[in-house]
Amino acid sequence: MEKDRRHPNRLGIWGWVGGGSWGPDRYLYTLHRITGLGLLAYFLVHVVVTSSRALGEGAWEASMARVSGPLFVLGEYLVFVAFAFHAINGLRLFFAELGWGIGKPIEPIYPYRTCLDDQRPWALGALLLIAVLVVVGALDFFVWH
């Protein structure tokens, strides 16, 4: 059997983050992945921490006291930001990945128009909505309390 003399050439995780091609939609994908993982990590702990309400007021107050320091408040704000991004971008992806808002098949005539061009207004709208939520969230977390 011929010895395999080929050299492996997969980009690995570098391919998730950049890979040499730097389209904006790739960054929405990367951020969606990072926020998803962050939200999951927070959520798994959150279920356990908030379960203390089953043990009555004392247990609840104790567990809330543990997670109320300024670092925790900042962390919760970041979770809120991650949610804002993941949810609104997720809504955009819900429609796009079911084939809505990505344009119809066309005769490709150079310069080529792709589904990313058709998606661009939705992506920008989503980013705008996320920005609004981030600002309102910041006000609620740090100013109005």
Place this chain on the structure above:
Amino acid sequence: MSNGNLPEQIVFRIRRFAPGRDKEPVWKEYPIAYEAGMTILDGLWKVKETIDPTLAWRASCRMGVCGSCGMLINGKAGLGCNTQIAELGTAVVTVAPLANFPIVRDLVPDLRPLFDAHTALSPYILRADTAEQEEPTREYYQSAEQMEAYLQFSYCIKCACCMAACPTCATDPVYSGPVALAQAHRYNTDTRDDGFEVRKEVLAGEVGPWRCHFAGECSRVCPKGVDPAKAIQLMKRQLVADALGLRKKPPLAQPVEKPEGIERRPGIPEAPPPTV
């Protein structure tokens, strides 16, 4: 020859690999004289003819229709024949073999993973009337609108640039990739084809479009405007509808009978008999 603002000399920085000689690919630099209108492919020929005859790459048509010369040019996947050195705007042009495929030698990738994924999705018309397929006697009727539903995706030249750009293909060898998936959709949407159920068996599993997350890099780099990302999302809609039992099977294109009572105009010769 005056080049205006363009440089007299360009440095080609090429990722070389010779099996048996090198353990790892190495970067080598080759300064060549630049002339207006040179493509990456022209540059590679210059390097081979004037500096290093051992440089290896794939190329054939040199006009963007065969899909042989896919490579990473300044980090971005593209065709060597289609990419002007001038449009890159850099004094050093970095050329590397297409990412996510094993390297055979220098700029030559082993595209067998692509061909295997492509073949697994039956990229041809599947229908029950195989006798008509083998010995055609008439045309299948397809309207212009029906053809437009898949025409864009039929322009794929299998250059694998999309596979090199895809973030999922960067880590996952199981994922079919944009070529195979877009071609599966091209045939699923072709009204002459009846193979949706056959392809669905493959697409329903982990090789299907489920690990596409719409980063859209495939469509960005495609040199033929095939827009595989669009094909994949449209295919997901079909497959989700199918999972929910909501998919309506489209009507299959039927053979058209020869029209009756048509008189051939005088002076027009008969077609020669088929040679195949």
Place this chain on the structure above:
Amino acid sequence: MRDQKLWTWHLAAGAIILFLLGLHMAIMHLDALLGIFNPAGGHPIDWANVVARGQSLAFTVTYILLLGAALFHGLYGLRNILFELDPAPPLKKALSWVLILVGVGLFIFGTWAAWVGHQVASLT
């Protein structure tokens, strides 16, 4: 279940979470602006507010629904990410089982906590 069905569920769960978690975020973090479902005033996590929400069966049921949807959506997403890193087939099987166990375990635990919390709130 094959990925075609699992991914459809993933999307459906995402839509459910968008609504229910959006509501949860509005209650918890947009209280100064909206002030919904915090009848006792003060902070949303004050015991009085927790009790007020806990007394509602509808709230309890939607919390359990959110818990299930979020666990499925998050753990299936994590499975996708891990599988894209190309683990060996036995590791893939093991990962699937670990994620299923974590998901089911946390779902049972969270449902218990929600239900008992509802009982405790109803008695307050």
